[in-house]
Amino acid sequence: xxxxxxxxxxxxxxxxxxxxxxxxxxxxxxxxxxxxxxxxxxxxxxxxxxxxxxxxxxxxxxxxxxxxxxxxxxxxxxxxxxxxxxxxxxxxxxxxxxxxxxxxxxxxxxxxxxxxxxxxxxxxxxxxxxxxxxxxxxxxxxxxxxxxxxxxxxxxxxxxxxxxxxxx
Amino acid sequence: xxxxxxxxxxxxxxxxxxxxxxxxxxxxxxxxxxxxxxxxxxxxxxxxxxxxxxxxxxxxxxxxxx
Numbered sequence: 241x242x243x244x245x246x247x248x249x250x251x252x253x254x255x256x257x258x259x260x261x262x263x264x265x266x267x268x269x270x271x272x273x274x275x276x277x278x279x280x281x282x283x284x285x286x287x288x289x290x291x292x293x294x295x296x297x298x299x300x301x302x303x304x305x306x307x308x309x310x311x312x313x314x315x316x317x318x319x320x321x322x323x324x325x326x327x328x329x330x331x332x333x334x335x336x337x338x339x340x341x342x343x344x345x346x347x348x349x350x351x352x353x354x355x356x357x358x359x360x361x362x363x364x365x366x367x368x369x370x371x372x373x374x375x376x377x378x379x380x381x382x383x384x385x386x387x388x389x390x391x392x393x394x395x396x397x398x399x400x401x402x403x404x405x406x407x408x
Numbered sequence: 409x410x411x412x413x414x415x416x417x418x419x420x421x422x423x424x425x426x427x428x429x430x431x432x433x434x435x436x437x438x439x440x441x442x443x444x445x446x447x448x449x450x451x452x453x454x455x456x457x458x459x460x461x462x463x464x465x466x467x468x469x470x471x472x473x474x
Binding site for chain 2 (some may be wrong): 241261265268269270271272273274275276277278283297308311312322324325326328329330331332333334337341342343352353354359362363367368378379380382385388390392393394
């Protein structure tokens with residue numbers, strides 16, 4: 241994992257990526273505990289919408305010997321890394337506001353918890369809703385900021401629906 | 409706002425893949441669980457720092473796209 245983040249940082253440093261923001265389950269693990277996942281989701285800004293095959297840094301990774309694909313991700317140090325284009329306003333905001341965190345002293349840019357929760361709410365799979373519950377239970381989100389994100393990105397109805405189903 | 413983003417579609421697709429992979433051998437599942445447990449332990453300081461930041465109200469969304 242540490243090496244994956246180091247490679248992402250090198251991609252930015254060398255201009256292969258403009259920047260990145262770790263999202264998905266691994267991003268969530270910077271805020272709350274147990275999650276099941278096998279890959280690392282990374283939000284990137286790309287010239288055109290698309291997934292992995294249009295990744296600007298693909299040649300960069302191949303040149304460094306990262307040529308294996310698993311579960312549609314490029315395998316970096318045994319972790320499939322999925323590069324996801326930030327195409328909506330919400331995803332772009334998550335990308336733009338990501339903060340530097342640390343993993344074993346390697347800096348890693350991670351989406352804010354408030355954006356991760358909003359994205360989970362939008363995607364809305366059962367496991368996303370379960371993860372939202374964990375963020376709330378662990379006080380891992382600042383509620384006023386989350387409410388602001390939810391309201392600005394048109395998720396008020398989904399949030400109300402979530403609260404009707406899950407809030408005590 | 410674009411409702412059906414690539415990311416949302418991609419996550420739904422991933423979920424279908426996950427269900428397809430659910431029947432893989434237990435040993436393989438345990439190996440993944442061990443790897444994740446290791447990551448989770450190493451992320452404990454980051455989690456604590458992020459929680460403290462929120463408790464102190466030090467979270468700011470500087471760039472708003474909507």
